[in-house]
Amino acid sequence: MKRSIISLLLVLSMLLGTVAFASCVEGQGGGLGGNDAANKVTYEVPAEGYDGSEVTITFYHSMGAKLQTVLNNYIPEFNKLYPNITVEHASQGDYDGVRDQIKTALTAGNQPNIAYCYPDHVALYNVAKAVVPLDSFIESTIPVKDAAGNETVLGFTADQIADFIPGYYAEGTAFDAAGTMYTLPMSKSTEALYYNKTFFEKHGLKVPTTWEEMGKLCEQIKAIDPDCIPLGYDSEANWFITMCEQYGSEYTSLDKNGHFKFDNETNRGFVTMFREWHQNGWVTTEEIYGSYTSGLFTATEGQKCYMVIGSTGGASYQQPPQVDGQHLFETDMATPPQIDPSKPKVISQGPSLCIFKDSNPQEVVASWLFVKFLTTNVEFQAAFSMASGYAPVIKSVQSNPVYQQWLDAANGFTNLTAMSVKLALSQSNAYFVSPAFNGSSAARDQVGILMQSALVYKGNDVDAKIKKLFEDAIYECEYAAH
Numbered sequence: 001m002k003r004s005i006i007s008l009l010l011v012l013s014m015l016l017g018t019v020a021f022a023s024c025v026e027g028q029g030g031g032l033g034g035n036d037a038a039n040k041v042t043y044e045v046p047a048e049g050y051d052g053s054e055v056t057i058t059f060y061h062s063m064g065a066k067l068q069t070v071l072n073n074y075i076p077e078f079n080k081l082y083p084n085i086t087v088e089h090a091s092q093g094d095y096d097g098v099r100d101q102i103k104t105a106l107t108a109g110n111q112p113n114i115a116y117c118y119p120d121h122v123a124l125y126n127v128a129k130a131v132v133p134l135d136s137f138i139e140s141t142i143p144v145k146d147a148a149g150n151e152t153v154l155g156f157t158a159d160q161i162a163d164f165i166p167g168y169y170a171e172g173t174a175f176d177a178a179g180t181m182y183t184l185p186m187s188k189s190t191e192a193l194y195y196n197k198t199f200f201e202k203h204g205l206k207v208p209t210t211w212e213e214m215g216k217l218c219e220q221i222k223a224i225d226p227d228c229i230p231l232g233y234d235s236e237a238n239w240f241i242t243m244c245e246q247y248g249s250e251y252t253s254l255d256k257n258g259h260f261k262f263d264n265e266t267n268r269g270f271v272t273m274f275r276e277w278h279q280n281g282w283v284t285t286e287e288i289y290g291s292y293t294s295g296l297f298t299a300t301e302g303q304k305c306y307m308v309i310g311s312t313g314g315a316s317y318q319q320p321p322q323v324d325g326q327h328l329f330e331t332d333m334a335t336p337p338q339i340d341p342s343k344p345k346v347i348s349q350g351p352s353l354c355i356f357k358d359s360n361p362q363e364v365v366a367s368w369l370f371v372k373f374l375t376t377n378v379e380f381q382a383a384f385s386m387a388s389g390y391a392p393v394i395k396s397v398q399s400n401p402v403y404q405q406w407l408d409a410a411n412g413f414t415n416l417t418a419m420s421v422k423l424a425l426s427q428s429n430a431y432f433v434s435p436a437f438n439g440s441s442a443a444r445d446q447v448g449i450l451m452q453s454a455l456v457y458k459g460n461d462v463d464a465k466i467k468k469l470f471e472d473a474i475y476e477c478e479y480a481a482h
Contacts, residue, residue: 040178041133043357043364049142049154050365052084057367059089060098061116062351070387074380078373081146085366095351099124106130113358113367116351119174119436120444122182125354126175127438132355134172134181137368144369154368160376163394167348167431174436177254184375187390188350189313190424190431191238193336194297196306196320197412198329207334214337215273218282221306228303231283232293234310236455237448239285242347243270245432246339252443254435260443260477263470271454272466278455287452294318300328309336311349313389315420320413330412333419335427344430350390389417391424398425439481446473 063071068091075087092098099121105111106128115121125131140155161169168185175182195207203224208214214231221230233239240262244251247270250261277283284305286292294317296305308318320327338344353374355367374380381392382403397403410418434440450473457465 039176040135041129041176041180043133043136045136045140045142045154046361046365047142049140049144050082050369051362053362054084054086055360055363055366056086056088057114057363057370058112059087059114059116059370060092060101060112061089062093062095062098063091063116066387067384070380070383073383074374074377077377077380078370081148081373082366082369083147085369087370095121111356113356113363114371115354115356116186117183117354118351119171119183119433120438120441122352122354123175123436123438123440125356126182130356131182132357132364132368134184134355134368138181154365156372156376163376163396165391165393165395165425165428165431167428167433168393171348171352171433174433183352183354184371185393186351186353186374187381187384187388188348188393188424189311189390190346190348190427191235191242191309191336192312192315192333192420192423194294194308194310194315194318194331194333196297196329197332199306200332207332208337209335209341211337211339215277215282218277219280222280222282225304225306229281229284229296229305230307231277232285232289232296232305232308232310233283234286234293234308234314235448236285236287236451237444238347238349239274239309240267240271240447240451241434241444242336242345243267243339245345245347251447252435252437252440254437259435259437259439259481260474262443262447263474268463268466268470271451271469272462274451275454275457275462275466279458283455285452285455287448288456292317312391312420312424313350315389315416319416327413331416332412333416333423335423335430344427345432346427346430348431348433385421389420391421439477442477442480446476449473 071089078087079085092101095118098115098117102111102115102125106125111130122131138155140153142154143151144154145151164185168188171185172181172183173179200207205217205220208217218230221228241251244262244267247266249264249266252259253261274283284293289296292310293305293308294310296303297308297318298321300321300323318331320329320331335344336346353371355364355371358364375393378394378396378400381394381397382400385392385397386403386406407418407422409415410422412419450469453469454466459465
């Protein structure tokens with residue numbers, strides 16, 4: 001039986017409003033667990049750790065058939081270690097489908113044990129403190145024996161923690177100022193600059209490393225092909241958020257006195273600059289173009305683009321087209337342009353795993369063991385990466401011979417997926433994530449709308465228009481949060 005208190009708290013949340021309710025149950029705003037290290041939220045791990053009892057745990061995710069096959073292949077490997085833990089999993093559609101199913105389940109107290117999730121979804125679940133903080137599990141030295149009699153510890157060893165790609169691991173601490181760990185990374189993507197290598201070599205073009213170089217390059221490409229749009233950037237929201245990080249300007253914060261900080265001079269400045277780029281015909285976006293800009297990149301006729309900044313998880317869509325069995329060009333990729341290439345910043349995306357509280361502590365412990373298995377097992381991480389196109393979250397996967405062979409086969413014609421994973425792994429020290437709180441998704445939505453609206457604006461008094469767009473975006477964020 002699930003905790004009845006969770007059901008009661010979720011009902012109250014609906015009646016009183018999530019922000020007011022969060023303040024009520026947490027005793028403070030601006031974070032899920034406090035505003036300093038002394039307020040880090042903890043979970044009391046059973047003294048015996050896993051007692052070997054028979055338990056069934058449920059896992060909600062958004063995996064399609066291909067990834068479920070990988071999961072199904074490795075659950076038996078987990079059961080060789082812990083035969084009394086039954087794992088049941090089910091796809092709930094897309095990521096929002098998982099979120100919506102869990103929101104409904106929480107009100108009835110029958111939530112799953114584990115969820116495949118994005119940070120803002122976890123913040124929503126934790127309005128009712130439904131998510132297990134993982135620090136006490138990670139740090140646990142309670143001995144655990146598997147079915148073969150091998151003994152390890154319940155938590156992570158120092159080597160296992162060091163094996164995680166730091167930026168991916170740190171995402172789990174983005175929920176409060178105390179750095180409470182609420183998620184572990186499962187599989188990740190980032191953004192890449194895809195470019196038409198054949199076109200670049202033909203015209204002696206240099207791949208840009210800064211936004212200043214990108215602006216000059218777009219002007220140069222436009223002179224070569226006046227009908228083209230040199231650059232496509234798929235996500236307006238990612239573009240805005242990344243520029244904030246690169247400039248070191250504010251975007252959002254866990255500050256209890258106000259989460260939404262992005263209305264400032266620096267941010268208005270880069271939006272104004274990129275509006276000029278769009279007006280010059282240098283750049284378009286997914287929303288403005290009406291589809292992913294890979295459609296322009298791979299076009300065989302009509303208008304084209306020669307560069308795209310998009311997700312590494314969608315690398316296969318940047319594969320060059322063939323005519324009469326011949327590829328029209330070769331694709332290559334690089335880290336997106338930076339304000340300061342010596343201090344690169346690229347966004348970290350992709351699902352993580354969280355664990356939900358339960359009246360049976362052995363279900364929670366069993367869930368932890370399964371999450372630990374998925375995130376630290378080299379063979380599973382390798383297989384999941386090759387099937388999904390997402391980067392693995394641990395470094396040691398690259399020592400797996402099958403995975404290394406797959407990476408070695410990367411090329412700009414037929415295996416862009418492996419190429420994109422190699423790029424993602426190469427820029428692992430540049431990753432950043434934004435604070436996650438109940439309402440952080442509203443900020444993401446609104447800066448995307450702001451960016452799109454600014455780029456297409458053709459009227460007079462541009463500065464006043466952009467200032468108004470920022471003010472409106474802040475208002476919409478605060479309205480959504482309340």
